[in-house]
């Protein structure tokens with residue numbers, strides 16, 4: 415059953431992409447038809463439970479349903495008084511929408527973490543016993559003291575997907591985020607919890 419819903423959603427996603435693409439293309443020649451394409455894309459989205467892609471949604475007017483083409487029927491401005499906000503004004507109906515570029519900031523942070531991860535040496539080894547309680551405690555302790563911890567799966571025959579599975583298991587158990595998985599190593603990150611402020615940590 416699951417695969418059926420999956421494939422239906424996949425088809426829905428493809429159709430939505432095509433319709434939104436058509437909507438953008440036809441807008442200059444035929445705004446009415448363009449609006450119809452948007453309507454259909456929204457309908458398919460609702461029926462299949464697929465959300466319109468965030469980038470596409472940003473360029474559809476919430477008020478009149480027009481596809482917004484920058485420089486044609488909408489104005490895009492960046493405001494940065496309170497964090498960076500993108501402000502899009504529909505020139506058809508004057509409706510304004512704004513949204514923060516949070517995702518961008520998040521991905522910047524992720525990039526910084528990835529760079530840090532490259533120059534970090536593994537400090538914890540996952541032995542052939544796999545993910546044990548002792549290992550998890552070790553990881554938690556190190557995450558607490560330095561937020562970024564690199565682990566290495568010792569089994570030399572471990573495949574990429576085995577390494578990913580171990581990474582997932584450890585990150586779930588320690589409520590941390592996977593920064594990256596490279597070869598047999600993976601790096602986890604956990605934001606410092608504010609409640610436990612620095613009891614001077616002993617080594618290891």
Ligand SMILES: [Zn+2]
Nearest residue numbers: 475478504507
């Ligand atoms: Zn509008």
